[in-house]
Structures are given as structure tokens and as C-alpha cells.
Amino acid sequence: MPGRFYFDHNATTPLAGEVLEAFVSALRETPGNASSIHQFGQNARQKLEQARRQVANLLHAQAKEIVLVSGGTEANNLALLGSVQPGDHVITTAIEHPAVLNPCTRLQELGVEVTIVRPRSDGLVEPEEIRRALRKNTAFISVMHANNETGVIQPVEEISAIAHSAGARMHVDGVQAAGKITVDVQALGVDLYSVSAHKLYAPKGIGALYVRQGVSLRAQMFGGRQERGRRAGTENVPAAVAFGVAAQWAVEHGPQESARVARLRDRLEEKIFALVPGVERNGQARNRLPNTTNLRFQGISGEAMVIALDLRGFAVSSGSACSSGSVEPSHVLLAMGLTADEARSSVRISLGRDNQEPEVDALAEAVAECAAHLRRVSPVYCHA
Numbered sequence: 259m260p261g262r263f264y265f266d267h268n269a270t271t272p273l274a275g276e277v278l279e280a281f282v283s284a285l286r287e288t289p290g291n292a293s294s295i296h297q298f299g300q301n302a303r304q305k306l307e308q309a310r311r312q313v314a315n316l317l318h319a320q321a322k323e324i325v326l327v328s329g330g331t332e333a334n335n336l337a338l339l340g341s342v343q344p345g346d347h348v349i350t351t352a353i354e355h356p357a358v359l360n361p362c363t364r365l366q367e368l369g370v371e372v373t374i375v376r377p378r379s380d381g382l383v384e385p386e387e388i389r390r391a392l393r394k395n396t397a398f399i400s401v402m403h404a405n406n407e408t409g410v411i412q413p414v415e416e417i418s419a420i421a422h423s424a425g426a427r428m429h430v431d432g433v434q435a436a437g438k439i440t441v442d443v444q445a446l447g448v449d450l451y452s453v454s455a456h457k458l459y460a461p462k463g464i465g466a467l468y469v470r471q472g473v474s475l476r477a478q479m480f481g482g483r484q485e486r487g488r489r490a491g492t493e494n495v496p497a498a499v500a501f502g503v504a505a506q507w508a509v510e511h512g513p514q515e516s517a518r519v520a521r522l523r524d525r526l527e528e529k530i531f532a533l534v535p536g537v538e539r540n541g542q543a544r545n546r547l548p549n550t551t552n553l554r555f556q557g558i559s560g561e562a563m564v565i566a567l568d569l570r571g572f573a574v575s576s577g578s579a580c581s582s583g584s585v586e587p588s589h590v591l592l593a594m595g596l597t598a599d600e601a602r603s604s605v606r607i608s609l610g611r612d613n614q615e616p617e618v619d620a621l622a623e624a625v626a627e628c629a630a631h632l633r634r635v636s637p638v639y640c641h642a
């Protein structure tokens with residue numbers, strides 16, 4: 259099956275057609291600064307506020323609770339650094355993205371205590387483990403909604419209840435969840451929720467932080483009074499418009515699309531398990547993102563598999579995008595108790611809107627061929 263096929267949607271997604279159109283026309287037709295009072299400015303403001311409503315809708319939030327930022331990384335930094343002070347205690351987990359773990363390291367340098375809770379071997383964070391980590395000065399808990407590598411969905415609602423019973427603020431990195439599963443910040447009971455547009459078919463460089471009404475946040479950038487004083491800098495109206503259109507699409511079509519993608523993902527797993535011996539799934543099968551599978555191939559380097567598949571036209575990943583390019587084993591898989599060798603022999607496949615059945619079947623066959631070839635040439639694999 260000649261061509262190039264993208265199976266790395268957790269790293270980023272291509273722009274959807276309707277998003278690209280809205281983006282280009284906003285670039286062309288919305289030259290004004292949303293803070294200006296003339297017609298150009300008012301037009302930009304209207305477009306910006308429409309986008310904010312669309313993003314709010316995706317999260318079941320109010321428009322005024324949405325702070326538009328540059329992406330998931332900034333949303334997480336703003337949530338953490340804007341909430342926590344020296345002397346506070348923060349709880350987070352070992353499977354968080356570096357966009358949470360590294361701000362936590364920064365907070366430690368500033369005199370904040372941080373407890374990092376490990377997940378179970380199936381990738382789930384036990385709410386009881388969070389409860390056990392509570393201290394008198396616990397002010398902030400940050401747990402991701404769905405893991406970028408395994409897709410495992412975390413019990414956010416239960417953890418939010420624990421946070422609030424202890425008087426702590428609850429933040430959720432929802433970068434991988436929004437657009438793939440229903441997100442209702444009211445039902446989840448969270449105070450802060452991070453989203454990134456480029457994971458839902460909108461451009462890179464824009465995202466949002468949901469800030470529950472009444473939750474105060476210290477701005478991390480100093481300048482104008484944009485975003486109700488929570489994020490200075492002239493707003494990127496065309497990117498916001500594109501984000502809004504993508505959010506609207508996800509509201510209207512997300513559930514059907516997720517069901518379609520889940521069927522394809524399950525078909526892919528079944529075929530790979532049937533064709534390839536020595537394969538295990540990393541992370542629990544239930545309560546996972548519909549588009550994600552993370553597989554461990556005994557005796558094969560995940561990097562080698564990614565390269566071999568790329569040569570055949572299939573783009574997959576051997577870990578999160580930020581850690582591929584280096585041979586460091588995934589911190590997520592290590593935290594789940596895998597050995598470094600097991601973590602290094604893992605591959606993440608994440609499906610999306612553009613994937614169809616024929617290429618899913620072709621990918622399964624390519625995986626089988628690559629596995630057989632890589633094992634033939636492996637000096638350590640046991641050819642029993």
C-alpha cells in the first residue's frame with residue numbers, strides 16, 4: 259500500500275479542512291487588535307469572543323472561565339506557577355508530561371514541597387495514593403486526564419473530591435483528553451484544566467486554561483491587561499478562531515468519531531496480536547483514550563521499529579514526541595514498573611480522523627513484517 263500514513267496523533271494532528279479555511283480567512287479578514295475600539299478592533303474582539311465560547315462549550319465551562327494561552331505547556335505553567343507559593347505542598351504523579359513535571363521542579367527550587375505519586379502497573383493513578391500523600395499544607399494537586407503514551411484515563415473526579423476535602427486546588431492536564439473523550443469540568447469538579455489546540459486538528463501555538471469562576475491566579479507574564487489580566491500580550495485572533503472551529507467540530511462530531519476510531523484501534527490491536535508473537539499492551543485496556551495503543555515487542559528496539567515503519571510509510575512513535583530523538587526510556591513506562599529494556603521496546607500508535615480501515619490493516623501487516631525482520635537480525639532475540 260504505497261503512500262504515507264500518519265498514526266501519531268497524540269504528538270500532534272494535521273489541520274482539519276474546515277479549521278484551515280477558518281484560519282486562513284481570519285488571517286486575511288481580521289487584521290485588527292482585539293483591544294482597539296475602532297471597527298477593526300471590534301471585529302477582532304467579536305471573533306475572539308466567539309472562539310472563547312466555542313472552547314468553553316467543549317469543556318462545559320463559561321466563556322469567562324477560559325484564558326487563551328499559547329498551548330498546553332503554557333496552560334500548565336500558568337496553573338502551577340500562578341497558584342502555588344513557597345511553603346505550599348503540591349501532589350502530582352510520575353506519569354505527567356514534562357510540561358507539569360518541570361514546572362514542579364522549578365517550584366521545588368522556589369521552596370515548594372512536591373510529592374510525586376506513582377501509578378499502578380496498569381498505568382492508573384489510585385485516588386487512595388493521592389489521599390495518602392496529603393499533608394496539612396497541600397495546596398495543589400495536578401493529575402492528567404489521559405496519559406499521552408498509554409492513553410489511560412485517570413479517575414479525576416474522585417481525585418478532585420479528595421483535593422477539595424483537603425482544601426487544595428485541583429488542576430488537570432487535559433491536553434490529550436479534550437476532543438477525544440467528553441470533558442465536563444463541572445462534573446469533574448476541577449478548578450483548572452489545560453487544553454492544547456494542536457491535539458484537536460487546530461494550529462500549534464494556541465491553547466486554553468480553564469479557570470473556575472472565583473479561582474484567583476497570578477499572571478506569569480507582565481504586560482497589558484488582556485485575558486482579564488491573567489495573560490498579557492496581544493491575542494492571536496486567527497489561531498483562536500481556528501481553535502474555536504476545531505472545538506465546535508469536536509462538540510458536534512467527537513462522540514461518533516471517537517467510536518469510529520476506537521473500532522479501528524481495536525481492529526489494529528487484534529490484528530497485531532494475531533500476527534506477531536511476543537507482544538504485550540502497556541497500560542490497561544479499559545478506560546483508555548479511543549485512539550491510543552502502546553505495545554511492547556519482546557526483543558525489539560522501539561526506535562528501530564519506528565524507523566522501519568517510517569521507511570514503509572507509517573508514522574508512529576516510540577514514546578512521547580519530546581522524548582523521541584533520544585534513547586532515554588519513557589519515564590511513564592518506567593513509573594509503571596517496566597524495566598528500561600521493556601520501556602525501550604515499546605511503540606505508541608495513535609489514530610485520528612484521517613485513518614481508515616485499509617491503512618490500519620496495512621499497518622498491522624507492516625508491523626508483523628518489521629517485527630519478524632528486526633528479530634531475525636537481533637543478536638539477543640531467542641528464535642525458539
Ligand SMILES: Cc1ncc(COP(=O)(O)O)c(C=O)c1O
Nearest residue numbers: 329330331355357406433434454
Ligand atoms: C499530556 C500533555 N500535556 C502537555 C503537552 C504540551 O502541550 P503543547 O505542545 O501544546 O505545549 C502535551 C504535548 O504533547 C501533552 O501530551
